[in-house]
Amino acid sequence: MSGNKIVVYKEPGVVEVEDHDVPTLEIPPEVAKATGMSRKADHGVILRTVSTNICGSDQHMVRGRTTAPPGQTLGHEITGEIVEKGSDVQFLDVGDICTVPFNIACGRCRNCREGHTGVCLNVNPGRAGSAYGYVDMGGWEGGQAQYVLVPFADFNLIKFPSREQALAKILDLTMLSDIFPxxxxxxxxxxxxxxxxxxxxxxxxxxxxxxxxxxxxxxxxxxxxxxxxxxxxxxxxxxxxxxxxxxxxxxxxxxxxxxxxxxxxxxxxxxxxxxxxxxxxxxxxxxxxxxxxxxxxxxxxxxxxxxxxxxxxxxxxxxxxxxxxxxxxxxxxxxxxxxxxTGQCPVLRYNRGLMMSILHDKAHIADAVNATVIPLDEAPQGYRDFDQGAAKKYVLDPNGLIPKAA
Ligand SMILES: NC(=O)c1ccc[n+]([C@@H]2O[C@H](COP(=O)([O-])OP(=O)(O)OC[C@H]3O[C@@H](n4cnc5c(N)ncnc54)[C@H](O)[C@@H]3O)[C@@H](O)[C@H]2O)c1
Ligand SMILES: [Zn+2]
Ligand SMILES: [Zn+2]
Incomplete structure (x- = not known):
């Protein structure tokens, strides 16, 4: 079943928007095989993406400076609305708008329990630590897409208190998934x-x-x-x-x-x-x-x-x-x-506090980084301009949900 437009790395310097299947509540087969976890992600949710940003970390792959293979899906900076939830998601509901830490973390391993969510031990067979849409990170689908699976949702997601406020401040809040923390x-x-x-x-x-x-x-x-x-x-x-x-x-x-x-x-x-x-x-x-x-x-x-x-x-x-x-x-x-x-930022250590600073008008990160909204279809041009050093942080709007005034 198609219906999920997603940004894909094709070759050095080239990304394209492809039509993939809408994700289901299933973790990548290689993660299930290596860890013994069930493929069925009762702990997960499917998000309809509200905003998803292009990052310098994506550029390392797109410049051909990593071992990312052609076909690698992209996008680890995700904010979205829950459209489906697994049977074991206890504290979140369909309709909630949530910020997603770029680190995928199980919430159950030693490192997660000690707050080191950037080096979770259970979500990547190759090494500690994982992320959406990234080389060597366990094969999780990227979030520069219309829909994305988020596993261990109760642990990973933070729900914004008010939908209206979240959409009004989305250009600040979208930075909580990575660069602000x-x-x-x-x-x-x-x-x-x-x-x-x-x-x-x-x-x-x-x-x-x-x-x-x-x-x-x-x-x-x-x-x-x-x-x-x-x-x-x-x-x-x-x-x-x-x-x-x-x-x-x-x-x-x-x-x-x-x-x-x-x-x-x-x-x-x-x-x-x-x-x-x-x-x-x-x-x-x-x-x-x-x-x-x-x-x-x-x-x-x-x-x-x-x-x-x-x-x-x-x-x-x-x-x-x-x-x-x-x-x-x-x-x-x-x-x-x-x-x-060094290392991946353990986003969960900081994102709640920084969210409060945004919601209470103490932090205006979108202005500082010059947040600039473009449609998902224009991602290839956004990648090229960012690579040329544009003084902008590109925010993709895959479902047309970002209000014009934001
Ligand atoms: N640790 C993490 O969790 C995490 C998260 C996000 C991004 N990152 C990494 O952070 C880095 C920055 O990300 P970004 O999105 O801002 O990337 P970017 O590529 O947009 O910015 C890097 C900047 O560094 C400048 N630069 C190059 N050499 C320099 C030098 N010698 N001195 C000063 N500036 C120099 C470049 O001109 C460019 O403006 C990347 O390596 C990215 O992968 C890490
Ligand atoms: Zn990033
Ligand atoms: Zn873990």
């Missing part, structure tokens, strides 16, 4: 608090969300670095200082211009392994940001590293990087007693 996690694990000075590498949506979160956490100064002038202007639009890492002046010198000293209290890597080196005309340098945040952060400081690093990169600049081995100057970080946090 992820940016917040970056800032929080970097130790940002009242009066901190902060450097955020990357002015893409995650970097902007980290910078905005650093402001929410009370930072005195937030400095955002990138080589994309439009994205740096976006960071300045909500009160950040900026540095252009493509300039010949070093990062330390540019930070000293702003702060009077060449170091910050806290730093966030919101770039990841596809980093460009610093200085005019620099090429790709996968460890550039890791090394620069160690050199710019004070002794005893902390580093938040939401930027993604992979174990397999067919397009890497050298053989070591092809398997995720990077030239990181750990001696410097050791000498400065740095501590750092």
């Amino acid at each position: 992820t940016g917040y996690h970056g800032a929080y694990t970097a130790g940002v608090t009242t009066g901190s000075t902060v450097y955020v590498a990357g002015a893409g949506p995650v970097g902007l969300a980290a910078a905005y979160s650093a402001q929410l956490l009370g930072a005195a100064v937030v400095i955002v670095g990138d080589l994309n002038a439009d994205r740096l202007a976006q960071a300045r639009s909500f009160g950040c200082e900026t540095v252009d890492v493509s300039q010949d002046a070093t990062l330390e010198d540019q930070v000293a211009e702003i702060l009077g000293i060449n170091e910050v209290d806290c730093a966030v890597d919101a770039v990841g392994f596809e980093a460009t080196g610093h200085g005019a005309g620099a090429g790709e340098a996968p460890a550039a940001v890791l090394n620069s945040i160690m050199s710019i952060t004070r002794a005893a400081g902390r580093l938040g590293i939401p930027g993604l690093y992979v174990t397999g990169d067919p397009g890497a600049p050298d053989d070591d990087a092809k398997e995720g081995t990077l030239k990181v100057r750990l001696g410097l970080g050791w000498a400065k007693s740095h501590s750092f946090t």
